[in-house]
Amino acid sequence: MKQARARSLQWILVRRLILLQAAMLVFFIVLFITALSVANPQLMVDNEAAVAAITGAIDRDKDGKLIVSDTKELADFRTEYPYVWYIIRDQSGQSLRIGSVPADYDRDLGDLLRAVDHANIGFAGKEEGREMRPEAYVQKVDTKAGPVQIVTSTLHSRAEADGFIINVTATVDMARNPDGSANWARVLPGIVVGLAIFLVPIIVVMGVTTLVTTPAVVRRSLAGLVGTANEAARIDVSTRAIQLPVENVPQEIVPLVHAFNQALARLAQGFDRHNRFLTDAAHELRTPIAILRTRAELLKEEPQSLRLRQDIERLSHLAQQLLDHQLVDRPANHRQAVDLAELAGRVAADFAPLAIEAGYDLAFEPPHGKVEVEANVLQIEQALANIIRNAIEHGGGHGTITVAVDAAGGLEVRDEGPGIPAEEHRNVFEPFYRLHPLSRGAGLGLNLARQIAQLHGGSIAIVNGSWKGAHVRIELPPLRAAA
Structure with missing residues (x-):
């Protein structure tokens, strides 16, 4: 899926x-x-406001002539706009001019302009004085004197404007039916x-x-969360007690981080209990195993007594390997710069009598110079010892077992036995996995070696090749390679 x-x-x-x-x-x-x-709403600018103020003041005298009454609204408007002027015309052609009307507006407006309901009039261009003409507004209105047309402006000249003037005009018209309704x-x-x-x-x-x-x-808001995620990615079995920081984590994610920290704490406690149980069990087994070995050595030399002593040795070896696994869980701060060649030579010398007794020759191939790695000496010795012991156990009882060190930080143990099938190269590093079920090993040696190699930032693998036997290689990051 x-x-x-x-x-x-x-x-x-x-x-x-x-x-x-x-x-x-x-x-x-x-x-x-x-x-x-x-x-x-009725939104008006200055010229439209002038029309509104003038409309209420237009009337006729007893002879029927157009007059402008001095209403309060018009008086207030004149106070605010002292330069206002206007022209009033009725349908009969009678007109009335109030204020200083610019010459360009004091003329016949033409049939089209008299027919429109409302319009803005403006001048522009390069002719002398034309850009000084103010904009005016023309509108037909109904008054007490009947329908009239008013042409007005609050300025006689643009020179009278205070700084600048902004006119915003929005006209919305729409298609209509013959009866006047909107289409x-x-x-x-x-x-x-x-x-x-x-x-x-x-x-x-x-x-x-x-x-x-x-x-x-x-990204900036989640930067703290990304840092916390990177911290979480570095957690492994050796740092299981670590707690993720919450200082820069968004508030909505804090409960999740707290829950994760609590889960880590519970897992660490359970793991520690499990390890203590294994350690205690292995320690408890050593005493009865020692008693069994002592009693078995008192038996007569018979095939059954020999088989019994071998089984006791296997049981003792299993208990020791369980204890060795606890060595991997110790803090990694007991590391120091170690000459890998000197360490491998010492371990090979320790196993030489055991290899010779089992029928092998044991060879050591040192590098040209020192190969220094930062390591826990006891752990690396234990890993190499397990691989050599494994070669002695499964190398066929003949040939040469070679321990080699190279300048790349590699440790190799080679034998000339039947080897390990390619399809089993990954399986042999699993705990309690034995290539031959009836063999004496417990299936923990290579698994322990892999854990130690990974704990030091290295790796372990079965090297493929056309040679005879198994080649097991550990690679550790070297500090330096001295020629």
């Missing part, structure tokens, strides 16, 4: 933030449009397209910004 791919928190946040921002933007625009439709079948697609033109660039900019900033923010 294919394992599901883990989802990236970073990209989940990016997608959800983009969707959230887009949804919020659409929501606020819809809310704004709804509020405008309900409130129906929504044609209006709605236009509204959708208009909103898309307005919203899509904003959403794209917000999305790109989120896409760029969110990964950096997430």
Whole structure:
């Protein structure tokens, strides 16, 4: 079954933030449009406000002539805009001018301009004085004097403006039916397209910004968690009591780290209890085994007594190997710079009588110079001793057992026996695995050697080749190789 791919928190946040921002933007625009439709506000700039103030003051005298009454609203507007001017025309052509009307506006506006309901009038260009003409506003309104057209501006010249003026004009018109009602079948697609033109660039900019900033923010926020994960990756059997730091971990992940630390503590306690049990059991076995060996040595030399002594030796060897396994679990701070050649030569010399008694020749091949490694001497000696003992046990009882050291930090033990089949090269390092079930070994020697090699940052393997016998090689990281 294919394992599901883990989802990236970073990209989940990016997608959800983009969707959230887009949804919020659409929501606020819809809310704004709804509020405008309900409130129906009248937004006016200065010139439109002038029309509103003038409209309420227009009237006719008893002779029917246009007049402008001095209303409070108009008086207040004049106080705020002292340069205001306006032209009032009715449908009969009668007109009224108030204020200093610029020359460009004091003329016939033409049939088209008289027919429009409202418009902005402005001048631009390079002609002399034209850029100084202010913008004016023209609008048809209903007054007490009847329908009239008002042309007005709060400025006589742009030179009278305070700094600068911003005019914002928004005109919304829509297709209508002959009866004047809105033609929504044609209006709605236009509204959708208009909103898309307005919203899509904003959403794209917000999305790109989120896409760029969110990964950096997430990486920075999770930097402490990454450090804690790296600490967790370095935990092994020799550092099982370590506790992961929580100082820089996000608050939401702290409970998970605490739970992991508690699990590590429980595992360490259980592992220690298990080791103590094995150590105590091995120690307890040594006394009865010693008693058995003493009593067996008092027996007559017979085939059964010889077989009994061999079984006792095997049992004693198993108990010793159980104790040796506890050596691997000791702290790794008892290391020192060791000459691998000197160490291997000493162990080979110790095993020479045992190898010769078993029918072998034992050779030692030192390197050219010192090969120094940082190691626990007792552990490396134990690993090499187990491999040599294994070669004596399974080397066929003839030939030469060679112990070799090279400048790369390699320790090799070679025999000329039947060897180890290639398909068994990995299995022989498993605990209690024996290539020959009836052999005297307990199946712990090579497993212990592998644990010691890994504990020192090295490795152990069965070397493949066309030679006869088994070649077992330990590689340890050398400090230096002296010529």
